[in-house]
Amino acid sequence: MGIQAEAQPLSAYTSFQNQFMVWDNGMIRKVEYLVPLQVGIGRSAIPYIDNSRNFKIYYQGASRKVNDGFTQAFQVTDNIVTYQNSKALFVWERGNTTNLSKYCEQFYIGDSLVVFFDGVQREFRAYYDGRIFPIEGFLAGNSVSNIFDTSTTSIRNSMDISSGQLPSIKVSDNIAAYVNYANQFRIFYHGEIVEQENYLVNSFDVGRNNVAYVDANREFKIFSNGKTTTIDNFPPYTYTAGDNVVAYVGYDNYFKIYYNDSLYTIGYFQPDFVVKDNVVAFQDATGYFKVFYKGQIYTLESYYPTDFKAGYNSVAYVNRANVLRLFTEGDIYDVTNADVATWRLDYDVIQYRFGANMFKVFYKGKTY
Incomplete structure (x- = not known):
């Protein structure tokens, strides 16, 4: 089932x-x-x-x-x-x-x-x-506080698990990855435990059905949909896993995105980027605000906004013209140019408040 x-x-x-x-x-x-x-x-x-x-x-x-x-x-x-x-x-x-x-x-x-x-x-x-499935009696970790600490949003090659800088377990939508008490790397996937690595990995991150990690030999690998692929023989400078996507800056300083078993080389630069459900929002080499979504790149603005929200196939923000904009599933919408007091992105639904506590909801091109 x-x-x-x-x-x-x-x-x-x-x-x-x-x-x-x-x-x-x-x-x-x-x-x-x-x-x-x-x-x-x-x-x-x-x-x-x-x-x-x-x-x-x-x-x-x-x-x-x-x-x-x-x-x-x-x-x-x-x-x-x-x-x-x-x-x-x-x-x-x-x-x-x-x-x-x-x-x-x-x-x-x-x-x-x-x-x-x-x-x-x-x-x-x-x-x-x-x-309910049993996993382990003990997990690795220098302290209880860092076992479930998932505050790190981007993994850098200067970080590692053995020093206590990174957590020893991470859970995403349908998958969990962890280091057990014997320092072996395991993946819980679809109700089964995958014996992924028998030696302590340096770092890892998880997405919906994927796990990106740097192994004991400092090779960069991705476990995706039950299959493991060696992406590079050297650890990336930084990487983040999201739902069905992994974005990283390689040791060669190229920004790359792994999606749907394909590797996309975006360019020779080290951007600010955010990875969420099927989307990667990033600042390109010229400062433009762009989104990678299911193999395509979309340009949103000629500058990189200081505040935006990324969610389920979507990115939302207020641009310099005071327009609340939404990118969702490959389409770009100007939601409203009204003076919005507050707004929120619930997955791919935008809710915003204006005037005397008036609320509107925007979803798939329609305002309610």
Whole structure:
């Protein structure tokens, strides 16, 4: 049984009457009459704690109560929601709830995957596709704090795991990579453990179905869709993995992108770049703002904006002409030239506020 995504575009906001509204694939629904205390936006669900501290999840057109005031925190990704009641860890997926651990203090959530340390059985486990899999009793790491530290957005060749500069486990949408207690490099992929390397790797990063890493011999490799390819015999200057894409600056100073088992050489320069779901936003050698998307390069601006958001096949920003622009799935839209107070990118949905607390939602060329 594989993951069957039921993702649909969602967004949410509080109206000028302080009512909680959900935008659901073009439909606007009034969900609560009072402002929630906390809200998360996923691709298929919207979890929130209501004004009475009840934990609820909006899914498939309706809001359902999960519990009465027991939930202290929650997290949401494309398809799943994790939440904590005291030290107990739960996962919600497609309307079903599973208790992962009665005592858990360490966990990380991906699109359809949760990796966690079960404090009762004292082992690391993975939840995937409705099942729980044992992984390891111990993982490498100089301290508990850096085991699940995923704050590093770009891996540089001066960093390594052995010194404690990099985490020993990373989890993305459908894949997890980690260094076990014997310093062996393993990949959890589609419910199975792949014995990737038997010696300590220097560094690694993960995307949706791919893992980029520098092995013990300092060769740069990419594991993608179950296959490993040696990209270079030398480590890159810097690299980042995203969903189905890896961007890096090689030792030869060429900026390159690996996508769909093909390698694209972009140019001889070391750019600022951001990697997200199928997109790489970067500043080219002339200072232009460009996006690589599924094998094509698109020019967005003649300058590199200081603030932009990248998400699900999309990049959004306000340009110098004060126009809120959106690149999504190969198309470029001028969303609005109004004086926008705030805006947010929920995957590929833009929500923005203007005037006296007025909200609009833009999705696939249409404003709601």
